[in-house]
Amino acid sequence: MTTLNRLVLWNIDHTLVDVGRVTREAYAEAFQRVIGRPLVRLAPTPGRTESEIIFETLAFNDVVTTDDHLPAFTAALAESFAARRADLKAHGRVLAGALEAVSAIARLPDTAQSVLTGSIEPNAVLKVTELGLAGRLDLDVGGYENGVYSKAALLELARTRAGEKHAVRYPEKATVYVADSPRDVQAAHIAGSPIIAVASGSATEAELRSAGADVVLSTLADTDAVVRAVLELTQDR
Template identity: 80%
Template sequence: MSTLNRLVLWNIDQTLVDVGRVTREAYAEAFQRTVGRPLVRLAPTPGRTESEIIFETLAFNDVVTTDDHLPQFVSALTEAFAARRGDLRTHGRVLAGAREAVEALSRVPGLVQSVLTGSVQPNAVLKVTELGLAAHLDLESGGYENGVYSKAALLEVARARAGERHGARYPEAATVYIADSPRDVQAARIAGSPIIAVATGSATEAELRAAGADRVLATLADTDAVVSVAAELTRL
C-alpha cells in the first residue's frame, strides 16, 4: 500500500473473537437483574446493536418495556461483563488469522485501525483487551452502541473521531469495514464505505455476497489476502 490516510474498522464478535458463551451468561445475569426472573430466550445478535438485542430480548420474553429498562439493562450488562473478565480469557478465543491480520495492517504506513461494534464501549474494550488484540487498535476512535445511532451512523462517528484524533481525513472510500453479517454489509452500504465480509459468523459466503459485500473471505487466515483486499478497496 502507498502512504495514504486509510481507516480500517473491525467488527468484534464473530469477526475478531468468539466470546459467545460469556455473552450469553452476561445477558442472562443482566436480564435477571433487570426483570427479576430468568432469561428464557436471547434475541439474535449478529450485526445488531446492544439496544436492538435488549429490546428484542425483552419482547421475546414477554416483558412490557418502560423507559427505564434500557439503561438498567445496559448497566447490568456492563457489570456482568466486567465480572467475567477472567472468563473472557478462559472461554473466549481469537478467530483464525485475526491477530495476524491486525498486526499486519498495523505495519501499513498511514493506516489506522479501530472498531465498529454493536457493543457498548466498556464491553467492547474488555473483549479485545482480554484477548490480546488492543495494542494495534485505536479504541478511542471506535464506533460503539450508545442507544441512539445505527451501525451505519456509528461508522460515520468512527470516521469523524479518527479524523480528529489523527489530524487526517478519512473519506468513505478510504474507510473499510471488516465484519461478518449481512446487517453489517447493509450498514456499510448505507454509510458509503467498502466492506470486507468474512464468513466466520452465522452467515455463509453466498449470503454475504448476496447482501452486497465488496469482497468475501472464508476466514481471516490468509493474512496477505486481508491486507491486499483492504489496499484494493481503499485505493483512492
C-alpha cells in the same frame, strides 16, 4: 500533522473473537437483575447493536418495555461482563487469523484502525483487551453502541473521531469495514464505505456476496488476502 489517510474498522464478535458463552451468561445475569426472573430466550445477535438485542430479548420474554429498561439493562450488562473478565480468557477465543490480520494492518503506512461494534464500549474494550488485540487498535476512536445510533451512523462517527484525532480527513471510500453479517454489509453501504465480509459468523459466503459485500473471505487466516483486499478497496480513492 500526520498523513494517515486510510481507516480500517473491525467488527468484534464473530469477526475477531468468539465470546458467545460469556455473552450469554452476562445477558442472563443482567436480565435476572433488571427483570427479576430468569431469561428464557436471547434475541439473535449477529450484526445488531446492543440496544436492538436488548429490546428484542425483552419482547421475546414478554416484558413490556419502558424508557427505563435500556439504561438499566445496559448498566447491568456492563457489570455482568466486567465480573466475567477472567472467563473471557478461559472461554473466549481469537478467531483464526485475526491477530495476524490486525497486526499486518497495523504495519501499513498511512493507516489507522479501530473497531466498529454493536457492543457497548466497556464490553467491547474488555473483549479485545483480554484476548490480546487491544494494543494494535486505536480504541479511542471506535464506534460503539450508545443507545442512539445505527451501525451506519457509528461508522460515520468513528470516521469523524479518527479524523479529529489524527488531524486528517478519512473519506468514506477510504474507510474499510471488516465484519461478518449481511446487516453489517448493509450498514457499510448506507455509510458509503467498502466492506470486507468474513464468513466466520452465522452467514455463509454466498449470503454475504448476495448482500453486496465488496470482498468475501472464508476466514481471516490468509493474512495476505486481507491486506490485499484493504489496499485494493482503498487505492485511488
